[in-house]
Amino acid sequence: MMSNEINSDTAKMLFKEGAIFVLLDMPEGSEFGIDYNSWTTGPNFRGVKMIPPGIHYIYYSAKGEPGQSNNCGIRTGFFRNFKQREIVVRKWDRSLEDMSPEDVSQADKERVEGNLQELDQYLGAYPYENYKKWISLTSHISEELLGKLQPECGAITSVTQFLSPPSNSEMRRQSAETLAQQENTSPSDTRKKKKLPQLQKVPGTAIRFTKIPKQRYPEGATPQQITVYSMDSTFMLDSIIQSDYSKNKRGILGEIQFAFICFLIGQVFDAFDQWKKLVHLMCGSEKALNSHSDLFMDFIAMLHFQVHEIPEDFFVDIVSANNFLTTTLQEFFSNLEAGNGDIKLRERGLKFRDHLTRKFKWDFTTEPDDYAPVIVDS
Incomplete structure (x- = not known):
C-alpha cells in the first residue's frame, strides 16, 4: 500500500503550484479547519499554504471576545474550488464576529502578495497525509454543483438561522386576525392553536438541496x-x-x-x-x-x-x-x-x-x- 505521507518532490510541487488561503485577524483560540484537519489558532496564525488544487471545505468556530461567552460550538464553513497557485485572502470582521463573506479588495490582496515571503512563516502547511482520503469523499463534487447547492449567502452553518419572531403585539394581533379569516375561526381560537412562534429561516442561509419527489408514480397511473x-x-x-x-x-x-x-x-x-x-x-x-x-x-x-x-x-x-x-x-x-x-x-x-x-x-x-x-x- 502506498504511503500517504508527503515526500520531498510532492512537497516542492505543492509549495510551487499549491494554493494559499490567508485569513487575517482571526481571534486567537478559535478553531480553523480545512477538509479533515483543524487547529486551534495561535497569535501568529495567518492561514494555510500548499493546498492541492481542487475542491476543499474551509470551516471555523470563532472564540468570543474577552468577557463574552465562548461561541465555538457554532461551526461555519464553505466549499471552494482552489485553482493552481491561487492566493485567496479573507479578513475577520470584528463587527460581524465572522469571516468576511468576500475576498479582500484587489489592493489589499496585492499588499499581501507583496509581503508573502514574510507571511510564509505564519502559514500552516496543508496536511497532505489526509488528502487521498479527502479525494475519495469528494470525487463527484464539481464547481458547478457547489454553485447549485451552497446557500446563497455562501456560508454553511451548523445551527439553522431563524428570523427573530415579531415582538410588536399589534403585529401578532393582525396575524391572528388574518389567520382567523383564513380558517373561519375567532382570533382567540387561532392564538391558542398558534402558541409556538412560527419560525422562518433567514433567507439565503439554507443549503439548496434537491427536493425529493413525494409522488412515487407518474400522473394517470392506474x-x-x-x-x-x-x-x-x-x-x-x-x-x-x-x-x-x-x-x-x-x-x-x-x-x-x-x-x-x-x-x-x-x-x-x-x-x-x-x-x-x-x-x-x-x-x-x-x-x-x-x-x-x-x-x-x-x-x-x-x-x-x-x-x-x-x-x-x-x-x-x-x-x-x-x-x-x-x-x-x-x-x-x-x-x-x-x-x-x-x-x-x-x-x-x-x-x-x-x-x-x-x-x-x-x-x-x-x-x-x-x-x-x-x-x-x-
Whole structure:
C-alpha cells in the first residue's frame, strides 16, 4: 500500500503550484479547519499554504471576545474550488464576529502578495497525509454543483438561522386576525392553536438541496401501476436525474457526497437527513439497477469510503436509529440478488455486502422487522 505521507518532490510541487488561503485577524483560540484537519489558532496564525488544487471545505468556530461567552460550538464553513497557485485572502470582521463573506479588495490582496515571503512563516502547511482520503469523499463534487447547492449567502452553518419572531403585539394581533379569516375561526381560537412562534429561516442561509419527489408514480397511473411503482423508487430517482442532473447523472452522487461532508465535518443535521433520504432512494430503486448500472457501480464505491469514515460514536446512532443503514442496504443487496443490474454490478455489490458483514458484523440475511409477517392474535 502506498504511503500517504508527503515526500520531498510532492512537497516542492505543492509549495510551487499549491494554493494559499490567508485569513487575517482571526481571534486567537478559535478553531480553523480545512477538509479533515483543524487547529486551534495561535497569535501568529495567518492561514494555510500548499493546498492541492481542487475542491476543499474551509470551516471555523470563532472564540468570543474577552468577557463574552465562548461561541465555538457554532461551526461555519464553505466549499471552494482552489485553482493552481491561487492566493485567496479573507479578513475577520470584528463587527460581524465572522469571516468576511468576500475576498479582500484587489489592493489589499496585492499588499499581501507583496509581503508573502514574510507571511510564509505564519502559514500552516496543508496536511497532505489526509488528502487521498479527502479525494475519495469528494470525487463527484464539481464547481458547478457547489454553485447549485451552497446557500446563497455562501456560508454553511451548523445551527439553522431563524428570523427573530415579531415582538410588536399589534403585529401578532393582525396575524391572528388574518389567520382567523383564513380558517373561519375567532382570533382567540387561532392564538391558542398558534402558541409556538412560527419560525422562518433567514433567507439565503439554507443549503439548496434537491427536493425529493413525494409522488412515487407518474400522473394517470392506474391503481395496479401505483402499487408497482410504490414498491420501487426508480420513478423518483429518474425524476430527480431528469430535472436536476440531466447533463450529468453522477451529480446526484456529488450531492450525496456534499451532504455527507456537511454533516460529518460541517455538523449540519439537515445535511444528515438529506444524505439518508438520497441513500435510501438509491438503494430502493430496483429497476434503475438495470438502466443505470454504471451509476450504481460508482454509488457502491462512494458508500464504501463513506461508511469507513463515519466516527464510531456517530456510527452507532446511524445504524441504531430505526436500523436505517443496515435495513436500507439489505434492500439494495436483495435487489441485486434478484438478478438486477449487470454481472459486474452484482459482483461488486455482493462483495461490498460481504465486506460489511466481516468488518462490522452486520447481518443482511435476517428479515427486517418492517418486512416480517404480522401475527394477529385470534
